[in-house]
Structures are given as structure tokens and as C-alpha cells.
Amino acid sequence: DAGITQSPRHKVTETGTPVTLRCHQTENHRYMYWYRQDPGHGLRLIHYSYGVKDTDKGEVSDGYSVSRSKTEDFLLTLESATSSQTSVYFCAISNAGTASTGELFFGEGSRLTVL
């Protein structure tokens, strides 16, 4: 199994509070992604990174920011959480060789509830 750890795995918070989710990898893979999974929508890309300090927006980036200060960590921040951000968040990684061939390795997910 790919070494991907997401934390926290479960979090309940209140509207308006900041939240940071962490993805940590031990594979030294170049590409890292944050997806959210919602019923009826599948997985939608929030942000991704193609190297240290190199990030870009996905299709549902509003309300989220990311940072990648070192290869192994990719942080997802909700500056002011809203109920619409209640979701399961998945981190994924891929290395340069497989990035263009679609093989992503996923973490186990972080379930966020915003009350």
C-alpha cells in the first residue's frame, strides 16, 4: 500500500471556523491532489500540486486554499468553514511516471462535518 496518511480522519466543526486537513506521504511522489467526495457527484478536484510550492486550482476550489512547503506534506485549509463543505476529503498522490497515465494512490479519507 502507498504510504499516505490523512489527518484528522474525522472532524466536526462549526460554521465560520478555520479547518486544516493534512496529507502526508512517504513515497516521495511529485504530484499530490485533494478531492472531495459527495453523493451523486463522485470525486471532484479541489486543488493539486505538481511540486514543492507549485499548486493550482481544480474544479471546486472556491473556499479552499492549499500549501506544500515540502514534498511529503500537502495541506488543505478551509479559511471559514461552511455547511456546504461538509464532505469526505481524499488526498491522492502520483509520481511523475504515472501522473499522465492516471494511476493515483488514495488516502483513506477525512470526514468533515460543518454544523
Next chain:
Amino acid sequence: AQSVTQLDSQVPVFEEAPVELRCNYSSSVSVYLFWYVQYPNQGLQLLLKYLSGSTLVESINGFEAEFNKSQTSFHLRKPSVHISDTAEYFCAVTHSNDYKLSFGAGTTVTVRA
């Protein structure tokens, strides 16, 4: 831009019966196609992929999918399912100049004895 449509959100099936999960894509360029599987309370894992060559691709656990360019489809099939195949299945697409996947909405397969 590419998009993926999975035509069935839920597929109930009896054990040892065949199953087909339908996936259609839209893209203006050559595509790479994938099926991922998500078992309960887990992340996704790659089931099989089409990059080039033979249009019929197989997984190690008996699933197969066929790339049909004229119909822009990549349907997943298994001739005889097991209880352990109960999971959610996602079709995904990308192309050679991209490193982001676009996923379909998912199909939940429930296998009953």
C-alpha cells in the same frame, strides 16, 4: 475539457450473476480511461485502465472493460460476481497532456446472496 457520465447510480445483483456498469465520456482529444473501486470506508484503488493498444482490458479479479471510441464508452463487466465485489465503482478519464483525473458520479454495486 473532458467529462464522464456513469449511467447507473445503483446496481443490485445476485451472487454469481453477471454485471455491467456503463460509462460514457466526452473529450475532444485522445483519452486515457480508468475504473477505480472503493470498498466501504476505504479510499479508491485502481481496478483497470486503458491507455492504448488492445481495446479490451482486464483486471486480476475478473473484471474487464472495453474501450469503444465510436460510442465514446468504457463499460465495465464481470461475468460472475461475488459478495466481495460489493463496492462503489468510479469511471475516470484524462489525456496524455494532463495529470488530473475527471471522475464520474459513481455506481454502487450491491451483491446479494
